[in-house]
Amino acid sequence: MKKKRRYKKKRVVFFAFFILLLGGGFIGMHFFHSMRKNVKEVKESKNEKFYQEEKTNVSLEKAPRNYQEFFDLDDGDYLTDKGYTLTIKDGIAYIDGYIIVNKTYALSNSYVPVNPHEKITGERCNSCINEDVMKAFLLMQSDATSLGLNIYISSGYRSYSYQDRLYHNYVSISGKEKADTYSARPGHSEHQTGTCFDLNTIDDSFANTDEGKWIHQHAYLYGFIIRYPKGKENMTGYQYESWHLRYVGKELATKLYNNGDWLTLEEYYGISSSYE
Numbered sequence: 705m706k707k708k709r710r711y712k713k714k715r716v717v718f719f720a721f722f723i724l725l726l727g728g729g730f731i732g733m734h735f736f737h738s739m740r741k742n743v744k745e746v747k748e749s750k751n752e753k754f755y756q757e758e759k760t761n762v763s764l765e766k767a768p769r770n771y772q773e774f775f776d777l778d779d780g781d782y783l784t785d786k787g788y789t790l791t792i793k794d795g796i797a798y799i800d801g802y803i804i805v806n807k808t809y810a811l812s813n814s815y816v817p818v819n820p821h822e823k824i825t826g827e828r829c830n831s832c833i834n835e836d837v838m839k840a841f842l843l844m845q846s847d848a849t850s851l852g853l854n855i856y857i858s859s860g861y862r863s864y865s866y867q868d869r870l871y872h873n874y875v876s877i878s879g880k881e882k883a884d885t886y887s888a889r890p891g892h893s894e895h896q897t898g899t900c901f902d903l904n905t906i907d908d909s910f911a912n913t914d915e916g917k918w919i920h921q922h923a924y925l926y927g928f929i930i931r932y933p934k935g936k937e938n939m940t941g942y943q944y945e946s947w948h949l950r951y952v953g954k955e956l957a958t959k960l961y962n963n964g965d966w967l968t969l970e971e972y973y974g975i976s977s978s979y980e
Protein backbone atom coordinates (compact mmCIF):
# COMPACT_ATOMS: atom_id res chain seq x y z
CA MET A 705 0.00 0.00 0.00
CA LYS A 706 2.76 2.32 1.02
CA LYS A 707 4.72 1.38 -2.04
CA LYS A 708 1.78 1.99 -4.32
CA ARG A 709 1.18 5.46 -2.85
CA ARG A 710 4.80 6.35 -3.36
CA TYR A 711 4.53 5.19 -6.93
CA LYS A 712 1.45 7.38 -7.33
CA LYS A 713 3.33 10.31 -5.78
CA LYS A 714 6.17 9.77 -8.23
CA ARG A 715 3.68 9.90 -11.10
CA VAL A 716 2.19 13.15 -9.79
CA VAL A 717 5.64 14.76 -9.49
CA PHE A 718 6.55 13.60 -13.00
CA PHE A 719 3.25 14.93 -14.37
CA ALA A 720 3.72 18.27 -12.63
CA PHE A 721 7.26 18.51 -14.03
CA PHE A 722 5.94 17.70 -17.51
CA ILE A 723 3.28 20.43 -17.25
CA LEU A 724 5.92 22.91 -16.06
CA LEU A 725 8.19 22.01 -18.95
CA LEU A 726 5.35 22.32 -21.43
CA GLY A 727 4.30 25.66 -19.93
CA GLY A 728 7.86 26.97 -19.98
CA GLY A 729 8.26 25.88 -23.56
CA PHE A 730 5.03 27.55 -24.50
CA ILE A 731 5.98 30.83 -22.78
CA GLY A 732 9.40 30.66 -24.38
CA MET A 733 7.93 30.14 -27.83
CA HIS A 734 5.51 32.97 -27.27
CA PHE A 735 8.33 35.28 -26.15
CA PHE A 736 10.44 34.35 -29.16
CA HIS A 737 7.53 34.89 -31.49
CA SER A 738 6.69 38.33 -30.07
CA MET A 739 10.38 39.31 -30.33
CA ARG A 740 10.38 38.36 -33.99
CA LYS A 741 7.18 40.30 -34.48
CA ASN A 742 8.78 43.39 -32.90
CA VAL A 743 11.82 43.14 -35.16
CA LYS A 744 9.53 42.77 -38.16
CA GLU A 745 7.50 45.78 -37.10
CA VAL A 746 10.61 47.94 -36.69
CA LYS A 747 11.82 46.84 -40.13
CA GLU A 748 8.47 47.63 -41.67
CA SER A 749 8.28 51.09 -40.11
CA LYS A 750 11.81 51.83 -41.34
CA ASN A 751 10.84 50.86 -44.86
CA GLU A 752 7.78 53.01 -44.61
CA LYS A 753 9.86 55.99 -43.46
CA PHE A 754 12.28 55.48 -46.33
CA TYR A 755 9.40 55.28 -48.74
CA GLN A 756 7.90 58.49 -47.36
CA GLU A 757 11.21 60.33 -47.69
CA GLU A 758 11.60 59.15 -51.26
CA LYS A 759 8.08 60.21 -52.05
CA THR A 760 8.54 63.67 -50.50
CA ASN A 761 11.67 64.21 -52.55
CA VAL A 762 10.03 63.12 -55.78
CA SER A 763 7.03 65.37 -55.15
CA LEU A 764 9.24 68.50 -54.98
CA GLU A 765 8.61 71.04 -57.67
CA LYS A 766 11.36 71.37 -60.29
CA ALA A 767 14.04 74.05 -59.95
CA PRO A 768 13.50 77.07 -62.25
CA ARG A 769 14.73 76.99 -65.86
CA ASN A 770 15.31 80.74 -66.05
CA TYR A 771 15.12 84.01 -64.13
CA GLN A 772 11.47 84.57 -65.09
CA GLU A 773 10.54 81.32 -63.34
CA PHE A 774 12.85 81.98 -60.38
CA PHE A 775 11.29 85.40 -59.89
CA ASP A 776 7.82 83.85 -59.49
CA LEU A 777 8.86 81.16 -56.98
CA ASP A 778 8.10 81.23 -53.25
CA ASP A 779 10.63 80.27 -50.57
CA GLY A 780 10.94 76.48 -50.24
CA ASP A 781 12.72 73.38 -51.56
CA TYR A 782 12.97 72.52 -55.25
CA LEU A 783 14.49 69.59 -57.13
CA THR A 784 17.36 70.11 -59.59
CA ASP A 785 17.85 68.04 -62.76
CA LYS A 786 20.58 66.04 -60.97
CA GLY A 787 18.33 65.31 -57.97
CA TYR A 788 19.81 67.89 -55.57
CA THR A 789 17.61 69.98 -53.32
CA LEU A 790 17.72 73.68 -54.13
CA THR A 791 16.49 75.77 -51.22
CA ILE A 792 15.15 79.28 -51.69
CA LYS A 793 15.28 81.22 -48.43
CA ASP A 794 14.40 84.91 -48.26
CA GLY A 795 14.49 84.90 -52.06
CA ILE A 796 18.08 83.59 -52.20
CA ALA A 797 18.99 80.19 -53.70
CA TYR A 798 21.28 77.66 -51.96
CA ILE A 799 22.41 74.10 -52.72
CA ASP A 800 24.28 72.18 -50.00
CA GLY A 801 24.61 75.56 -48.23
CA TYR A 802 26.38 77.21 -51.20
CA ILE A 803 24.81 80.45 -52.38
CA ILE A 804 23.88 80.20 -56.07
CA VAL A 805 24.07 83.30 -58.27
CA ASN A 806 23.99 83.21 -62.09
CA LYS A 807 21.64 84.31 -64.87
CA THR A 808 18.73 82.31 -63.39
CA TYR A 809 19.41 83.06 -59.71
CA ALA A 810 19.64 86.66 -58.50
CA LEU A 811 20.14 88.66 -55.30
CA SER A 812 18.09 91.60 -54.07
CA ASN A 813 19.63 95.07 -54.26
CA SER A 814 20.16 95.08 -50.47
CA TYR A 815 22.16 91.83 -50.23
CA VAL A 816 25.68 92.20 -48.75
CA PRO A 817 28.35 89.53 -48.04
CA VAL A 818 28.05 87.46 -44.85
CA ASN A 819 30.90 87.99 -42.35
CA PRO A 820 33.10 90.28 -44.50
CA HIS A 821 36.86 90.46 -43.84
CA GLU A 822 36.60 94.25 -43.78
CA LYS A 823 33.55 96.36 -42.94
CA ILE A 824 31.58 97.30 -46.06
CA THR A 825 31.30 101.05 -46.43
CA GLY A 826 31.55 101.61 -50.17
CA GLU A 827 30.25 100.23 -53.45
CA ARG A 828 33.31 98.16 -54.23
CA CYS A 829 35.94 96.77 -51.89
CA ASN A 830 38.52 94.06 -52.57
CA SER A 831 38.99 93.09 -48.92
CA CYS A 832 35.25 93.10 -48.11
CA ILE A 833 34.88 89.50 -49.31
CA ASN A 834 33.86 86.84 -46.75
CA GLU A 835 36.41 86.17 -43.98
CA ASP A 836 36.88 82.45 -44.85
CA VAL A 837 37.31 83.31 -48.52
CA MET A 838 39.94 85.92 -47.65
CA LYS A 839 41.84 83.45 -45.41
CA ALA A 840 41.91 80.87 -48.22
CA PHE A 841 43.10 83.54 -50.68
CA LEU A 842 45.91 84.73 -48.38
CA LEU A 843 47.15 81.14 -48.00
CA MET A 844 47.07 80.63 -51.77
CA GLN A 845 48.80 83.97 -52.33
CA SER A 846 51.55 83.14 -49.85
CA ASP A 847 52.22 79.74 -51.49
CA ALA A 848 52.27 81.43 -54.91
CA THR A 849 54.74 84.06 -53.61
CA SER A 850 57.09 81.34 -52.35
CA LEU A 851 57.16 80.00 -55.93
CA GLY A 852 57.99 83.46 -57.31
CA LEU A 853 54.43 84.09 -58.55
CA ASN A 854 52.52 87.30 -57.96
CA ILE A 855 48.75 87.03 -57.55
CA TYR A 856 46.49 89.77 -56.23
CA ILE A 857 42.77 90.57 -56.06
CA SER A 858 41.78 93.21 -58.59
CA SER A 859 38.04 93.07 -57.96
CA GLY A 860 36.34 91.57 -54.91
CA TYR A 861 33.00 92.72 -53.52
CA ARG A 862 30.83 94.85 -55.81
CA SER A 863 27.46 96.23 -54.74
CA TYR A 864 24.22 95.93 -56.70
CA SER A 865 24.28 99.59 -57.72
CA TYR A 866 27.94 99.41 -58.78
CA GLN A 867 27.16 96.36 -60.96
CA ASP A 868 24.17 98.23 -62.36
CA ARG A 869 26.44 101.04 -63.61
CA LEU A 870 29.16 98.62 -64.78
CA TYR A 871 26.71 96.49 -66.78
CA HIS A 872 24.99 99.45 -68.41
CA ASN A 873 28.35 100.91 -69.33
CA TYR A 874 29.23 97.63 -71.11
CA VAL A 875 25.82 97.62 -72.83
CA SER A 876 26.51 101.09 -74.20
CA ILE A 877 29.88 99.88 -75.52
CA SER A 878 28.98 96.39 -76.90
CA GLY A 879 25.19 96.23 -77.02
CA LYS A 880 23.02 94.15 -74.70
CA GLU A 881 23.44 90.75 -76.37
CA LYS A 882 27.24 90.89 -76.34
CA ALA A 883 27.44 92.48 -72.89
CA ASP A 884 25.39 89.59 -71.46
CA THR A 885 28.16 87.15 -72.44
CA TYR A 886 30.80 88.83 -70.26
CA SER A 887 29.04 91.04 -67.73
CA ALA A 888 26.30 90.18 -65.24
CA ARG A 889 23.13 92.22 -64.90
CA PRO A 890 22.67 93.83 -61.46
CA GLY A 891 21.65 91.23 -58.85
CA HIS A 892 23.09 88.44 -61.03
CA SER A 893 26.76 89.12 -60.25
CA GLU A 894 28.60 86.66 -58.03
CA HIS A 895 30.74 89.61 -56.89
CA GLN A 896 27.82 90.80 -54.76
CA THR A 897 28.05 87.59 -52.66
CA GLY A 898 31.60 88.16 -51.36
CA THR A 899 32.52 84.56 -52.26
CA CYS A 900 34.56 85.36 -55.38
CA PHE A 901 37.14 87.71 -56.90
CA ASP A 902 38.97 88.55 -60.10
CA LEU A 903 42.74 88.15 -60.18
CA ASN A 904 45.49 90.32 -61.64
CA THR A 905 44.80 91.82 -65.10
CA ILE A 906 41.15 90.59 -65.42
CA ASP A 907 41.64 89.75 -69.09
CA ASP A 908 42.36 86.84 -71.43
CA SER A 909 46.13 87.35 -71.22
CA PHE A 910 46.06 86.05 -67.60
CA ALA A 911 45.47 82.43 -68.73
CA ASN A 912 48.89 82.25 -70.42
CA THR A 913 50.92 83.82 -67.62
CA ASP A 914 52.78 81.59 -65.12
CA GLU A 915 50.31 82.83 -62.51
CA GLY A 916 47.29 81.92 -64.66
CA LYS A 917 48.63 78.44 -65.41
CA TRP A 918 49.41 77.80 -61.74
CA ILE A 919 45.94 79.00 -60.67
CA HIS A 920 44.28 76.70 -63.21
CA GLN A 921 46.06 73.66 -61.71
CA HIS A 922 46.21 74.57 -58.01
CA ALA A 923 43.32 76.85 -57.00
CA TYR A 924 41.19 73.85 -56.00
CA LEU A 925 43.71 72.92 -53.29
CA TYR A 926 42.66 76.13 -51.50
CA GLY A 927 38.92 75.63 -52.12
CA PHE A 928 38.57 77.78 -55.26
CA ILE A 929 37.01 76.93 -58.61
CA ILE A 930 37.38 78.43 -62.07
CA ARG A 931 33.76 79.59 -62.12
CA TYR A 932 33.48 80.07 -65.91
CA PRO A 933 35.65 77.38 -67.54
CA LYS A 934 36.63 77.17 -71.19
CA GLY A 935 34.05 75.51 -73.46
CA LYS A 936 31.27 75.68 -70.84
CA GLU A 937 29.67 78.92 -72.07
CA ASN A 938 26.36 77.15 -72.74
CA MET A 939 26.11 76.06 -69.10
CA THR A 940 27.37 79.14 -67.24
CA GLY A 941 26.11 81.70 -69.75
CA TYR A 942 29.52 83.42 -69.72
CA GLN A 943 32.73 83.40 -71.71
CA TYR A 944 35.79 81.67 -70.26
CA GLU A 945 37.24 83.71 -67.39
CA SER A 946 40.61 82.37 -66.23
CA TRP A 947 40.78 85.11 -63.58
CA HIS A 948 37.40 84.75 -61.81
CA LEU A 949 37.62 82.40 -58.82
CA ARG A 950 34.71 81.32 -56.63
CA TYR A 951 35.24 79.82 -53.16
CA VAL A 952 33.38 76.56 -52.45
CA GLY A 953 35.76 74.77 -50.05
CA LYS A 954 38.30 72.05 -50.84
CA GLU A 955 35.91 69.09 -51.07
CA LEU A 956 33.63 70.47 -53.79
CA ALA A 957 36.52 72.31 -55.49
CA THR A 958 38.40 69.01 -55.86
CA LYS A 959 35.37 67.39 -57.51
CA LEU A 960 34.90 70.33 -59.88
CA TYR A 961 38.64 70.49 -60.67
CA ASN A 962 38.12 67.07 -62.25
CA ASN A 963 41.84 66.53 -62.94
CA GLY A 964 42.13 69.85 -64.78
CA ASP A 965 39.02 69.45 -66.93
CA TRP A 966 36.95 71.88 -64.86
CA LEU A 967 33.26 71.15 -64.27
CA THR A 968 30.77 73.96 -63.68
CA LEU A 969 28.45 74.38 -60.69
CA GLU A 970 25.60 74.27 -63.23
CA GLU A 971 26.45 70.83 -64.65
CA TYR A 972 27.45 69.36 -61.28
CA TYR A 973 24.19 70.32 -59.57
CA GLY A 974 21.96 70.22 -62.65
CA ILE A 975 20.80 73.85 -62.61
CA SER A 976 20.20 76.43 -65.31
CA SER A 977 21.80 79.82 -65.98
CA SER A 978 19.47 81.77 -68.21
CA TYR A 979 17.62 85.11 -68.09
CA GLU A 980 14.71 83.91 -70.27
Ligand SMILES: [Zn+2]
Pocket residue numbers: 895901902948
Ligand atom coordinates in the same frame (compact mmCIF):
# COMPACT_ATOMS: atom_id res chain seq x y z
ZN1 LIG B 1 34.55 88.28 -61.80
